[in-house]
Amino acid sequence: MSPDLLLQPMTLRTIAHSDISEFSRKNLTSSAATVQFTLIHGLFNLYSIMNFTRLFCKLLLNTARPQTLCTRIQTIRLKSTLPHLSSVMMSTNLRILVDMDGVLADFEGHFLKRYQEKYPREPYINVADRHGFYLNEQYAKIKPELKDLVFSVYEEAGFFLDLPPIAGALETVKELDNMNDIDVFICTSPVQKYTHCVTEKFQWIDKYLGNDFVTRMVLTRDKTVVSGDLLIDDKPNITGAEKNPSWEHILFTTPPNSRIQSNPSPRRLNGWHDRDSLNRIIESKRKEKFVKIIECQN
Amino acid sequence: MSPDLLLQPMTLRTIAHSDISEFSRKNLTSSAATVQFTLIHGLFNLYSIMNFTRLFCKLLLNTARPQTLCTRIQTIRLKSTLPHLSSVMMSTNLRILVDMDGVLADFEGHFLKRYQEKYPREPYINVADRHGFYLNEQYAKIKPELKDLVFSVYEEAGFFLDLPPIAGALETVKELDNMNDIDVFICTSPVQKYTHCVTEKFQWIDKYLGNDFVTRMVLTRDKTVVSGDLLIDDKPNITGAEKNPSWEHILFTTPPNSRIQSNPSPRRLNGWHDRDSLNRIIESKRKEKFVKIIECQN
Numbered sequence: 001m002s003p004d005l006l007l008q009p010m011t012l013r014t015i016a017h018s019d020i021s022e023f024s025r026k027n028l029t030s031s032a033a034t035v036q037f038t039l040i041h042g043l044f045n046l047y048s049i050m051n052f053t054r055l056f057c058k059l060l061l062n063t064a065r066p067q068t069l070c071t072r073i074q075t076i077r078l079k080s081t082l083p084h085l086s087s088v089m090m091s092t093n094l095r096i097l098v099d100m101d102g103v104l105a106d107f108e109g110h111f112l113k114r115y116q117e118k119y120p121r122e123p124y125i126n127v128a129d130r131h132g133f134y135l136n137e138q139y140a141k142i143k144p145e146l147k148d149l150v151f152s153v154y155e156e157a158g159f160f161l162d163l164p165p166i167a168g169a170l171e172t173v174k175e176l177d178n179m180n181d182i183d184v185f186i187c188t189s190p191v192q193k194y195t196h197c198v199t200e201k202f203q204w205i206d207k208y209l210g211n212d213f214v215t216r217m218v219l220t221r222d223k224t225v226v227s228g229d230l231l232i233d234d235k236p237n238i239t240g241a242e243k244n245p246s247w248e249h250i251l252f253t254t255p256p257n258s259r260i261q262s263n264p265s266p267r268r269l270n271g272w273h274d275r276d277s278l279n280r281i282i283e284s285k286r287k288e289k290f291v292k293i294i295e296c297q298n
Numbered sequence: 299m300s301p302d303l304l305l306q307p308m309t310l311r312t313i314a315h316s317d318i319s320e321f322s323r324k325n326l327t328s329s330a331a332t333v334q335f336t337l338i339h340g341l342f343n344l345y346s347i348m349n350f351t352r353l354f355c356k357l358l359l360n361t362a363r364p365q366t367l368c369t370r371i372q373t374i375r376l377k378s379t380l381p382h383l384s385s386v387m388m389s390t391n392l393r394i395l396v397d398m399d400g401v402l403a404d405f406e407g408h409f410l411k412r413y414q415e416k417y418p419r420e421p422y423i424n425v426a427d428r429h430g431f432y433l434n435e436q437y438a439k440i441k442p443e444l445k446d447l448v449f450s451v452y453e454e455a456g457f458f459l460d461l462p463p464i465a466g467a468l469e470t471v472k473e474l475d476n477m478n479d480i481d482v483f484i485c486t487s488p489v490q491k492y493t494h495c496v497t498e499k500f501q502w503i504d505k506y507l508g509n510d511f512v513t514r515m516v517l518t519r520d521k522t523v524v525s526g527d528l529l530i531d532d533k534p535n536i537t538g539a540e541k542n543p544s545w546e547h548i549l550f551t552t553p554p555n556s557r558i559q560s561n562p563s564p565r566r567l568n569g570w571h572d573r574d575s576l577n578r579i580i581e582s583k584r585k586e587k588f589v590k591i592i593e594c595q596n
């Protein structure tokens with residue numbers, strides 16, 4: 001196929017169900033851009049490589065029902081040229097917002113350790129027996145005075161800086177951030193008495209993930225006003241001023257939220273080692289974003 | 299007019315140019331909702347009052363060319379019922395993000411004062427002679443060693459907490475926030491050496507605007523990922539991971555940015571006493587948001 005063809009406006013409508021075989025295993029190459037349409041076993045992949053250097057988008061339109069997919073594609077009229085579409089995709093990385101306490105940093109485990117050191121004669125709750133998002137509420141049910149003891153533990157200087165990282169968190173976050181089409185942002189809320197907490201949260205990210213991540217930190221009590229594609233957070237219900245946040249909340253499973261059922265219930269990530277779920281979630285967001293971009297071109 | 303009529307789907311298309319006289323000075327009232335269509339002197343106002351208690355949206359579709367307005371309205375097909383539209387509007391307040399340094403807090407003035415106290419024998423730059431966003435760059439042009447002296451001033455403990463408020467800032471921000479359809483968020487970036495800065499920014503807001511505003515603080519080096527309708531900021535070019543931020547940048551004029559011309563040039567606010575400009579900007583965003591909401595209903 002002539003390279004010039006790629007620079008002309010194309011309609012994805014042309015890839016109707018009946019045309020699938022024609023596009024199967026066909027690679028179209030030009031000196032300006034390489035666009036591969038590969039249709040294998042009901043999967044439709046659009047890879048677009050600019051400048052022969054960087055695979056800047058791998059957008060998988062994946063479906064178990066190729067019929068549905070094709071009907072969908074048939075309805076999409078792509079008015080722009082593919083190089084233009086490529087440049088739009090290049091500027092729209094997937095943004096993953098990652099919470100700190102309970103997701104990157106082991107708040108619950110460290111709390112229990114410090115609480116037992118500080119108040120060895122007081123009753124305590126094992127992490128596995130924790131339920132409900134707020135520690136102080138469960139402790140207050142044992143006896144009301146424990147509430148203030150709970151606060152005194154995590155309001156102490158050094159508490160947030162000393163939190164140990166959660167298993168697999170740092171590696172996975174760095175790995176995600178190294179992907180060409182993903183930006184990771186740290187999105188975290190300070191506690192009510194913020195004096196030590198805010199600075200230590202910055203120091204923690206600096207220490208464990210480096211200064212590059214410090215420039216991608218967002219510290220706020222209202223995460224609904226932060227825009228992103230995914231928010232990985234262990235808080236079951238995240239509400240705020242924005243009634244329709246741009247992100248999809250992925251509930252990071254921890255003992256306190258493991259039994260919580262919410263409606264509608266968010267998709268879950270059962271720890272950083274649950275890579276299959278994470279990959280599935282990311283792929284689905286890529287697909288969603290790709291469809292949105294194409295629809296916006298109309 | 300019967301109250302029931304209001305609960306039926308209505309099309310704004312019906313308000314064509316020829317129909318204007320019919321709608322003129324007509325008030326439609328029901329026990330569930332009061333919706334007023336008032337067309338006076340080329341202004342089209344949609345007021346919607348729910349529960350007879352709160353004027354929850356005052357969305358002004360204002361134009362000097364009624365002809366254009368009517369053509370626009372003619373093209374809008376409003377499929378939803380007005381009560382539904384009202385509830386959508388109620389949940390979509392105008393969100394104004396307000397920067398701190400140079401906008402709420404007098405960074406430049408306080409810097410000069412502290413610099414002169416700390417280094418009385420060193421050359422200095424009067425605030426009126428400042429140009430360019432970064433202080434250290436202009437000082438370094440006098441002599442390179444001054445750069446580190448500049449840092450040493452604002453990296454000192456207490457510097458950010460001691461910043462005096464800018465004239466009119468606190469009153470205006472509180473006034474805006476008291477409006478029914480406006481949410482004010484504080485959106486601020488910490489300096490490179492954040493140790494004192496981050497906590498003191500929280501303390502400053504707590505001290506001057508109160509704890510309610512602390513819950514609406516967003517601390518980040520990348521403001522493009524914060525969603526809002528307006529960002530009032532004195533930094534001339536605000537860039538980041540999000541290439542199409544949801545907010546419109548309003549450049550808050552200060553001596554350092556007064557001569558800066560950027561392309562495209564943002565609308566300016568020449569201080570908090572420039573209420574006419576501020577009101578015009580807010581009205582235009584209300585109108586824009588209203589049009590977007592109606593278009594989204596289609």
